[in-house]
Amino acid sequence: MSQKTFTEKEIKILNKNPYVKKVSEKSITYSDEFKQLVVLQIAESKTPRMIFEQAGFDVDIIGMKRIEAAASRWKKAYRMSGILGLKDTRQTNSGRRLNRALTDKEKTAKLEAKMKLLEAENEWLKKVYLNGKGVTQVVKSLTTAQKYELIRQVIERFNLTGVIHYFCDTLNVSRSGYYRYFSESAKYHxxxxxxxxxxxxxxxxxxxxxxxxxxxxxxxxxxxxxxxxxxxxxxxxxxxxxxFDIICPHRKKNPYKKIVKATEEHRVVPNRLNREFRQEVPGKVLLTDITYVYYGKGQLAYLSTILDGSTNEILSYHISDHLKMPLVTETIEKLFRNKRIPLHPEAFIHSDQGAHYTSPTFQNLLKKKGLGQSMSRKGNCWDNAPQESFFGHFKDEALLKECQNLEELKREIKRYMMYHNTARYQWNLKKMTPVGYRNHLLDAA
CATH class of the missing domain: 1.10.10 (Arc Repressor Mutant, subunit A)
Incomplete structure (x- = not known):
């Protein structure tokens, strides 16, 4: 709005124009006919200045800023609501305060209206809180839009008049915002x-x-x-x-616990990785671990995997219904049968200090295959974080409970591993899939 104010002399001049309904020091109220005239003549390529001058207005008194703002406002209202958008509704939809003191009857009526509004607010909160299906979220207050809707509902339900300002104050919302919310343009948007x-x-x-x-x-x-x-x-x-309540899976706490305590013949090796998982060299940092897999009606299987720390690609995995040593040794054998990518000359396996990995059988197999070995610190899952993260996503996303037997479970895990490696884009891999990122690293080498 223009900051220009009118003098008494300018107010008298403007009041003489037949297109003016009212003039104050800060504003002009134009007739509905003049608003329509402006909109129609702008459509005929006339400028606002030209239209106002032809209507007998002194442009220097009104100011071009005020003229252009009014013309723009009327054009928008006409585009949204037609001729009705140009009508002055302030007399019929006024929510201004009364200047006189309220009578006792009016005070009682306002208090009753306030009680009805607050009762309706409590009912609305219960509906939002329960959402018709049971508790879905904790709602401490209504949104501004919900408050506007509530005020309109209470007014229409009890056929109240002259309470809009009072209700807006009660619910701590803007009165002008209430009118704007129910305008035709706002409804359209x-x-x-x-x-x-x-x-x-x-x-x-x-x-x-x-x-x-x-x-x-x-x-x-x-x-x-x-x-x-x-x-x-x-x-x-x-x-x-x-x-729209599109809820993505949330990873639950990993139920993995220690299998057995390592005996004296089991040997722990130092941590040579030190959380440097992403070394940008495919086939060098190989992370491994075992997880429980529940499927069907409470059935249990075990999954052993080997994950490339640089690309997050699953290089090898093995599924079994028991926790015996072949679960991990067969995973290593499958790794060397996988010819998709060559292993780095300095490749090493990093694991936790579980009984399988401290076993002489497992450690001798690694020496035979020419792989180094590294272990996390005791009880520190962060030292093998990418592998633990993979298990979390796997259990959230794979359709494990739909599998009725071990063969179905193996098919589902095979399908998921293919999806993970070739179709599951990862934010920290430059938005590529593990296989795509592996090829990217090999091309850049």
């Missing part, structure tokens, strides 16, 4: 945004269930960019997921 959100939701859901595995927001963003050429910001994806 909300409807358009809702339509846009539904389209984005459908795209996200398509990726969310892609290849049968649920994904988080970062996985969705990378898949959209790499496979569909669609770029959405993380903030937008997360907003849509929250709005």
């Amino acid at each position: 909300r409807l358009k945004r809702e339509e846009d959100d539904l389209k984005v939701r459908d795209v996200i859901l398509n990726v969310f269930h892609r290849r049968g595995y649920k994904k988080g927001s970062r996985q969705i963003k990378m898949t959209l960019e790499n496979e569909m050429g669609i770029i959405y910001s993380l903030k937008r994806i997360r907003r849509i997921m929250r709005k």
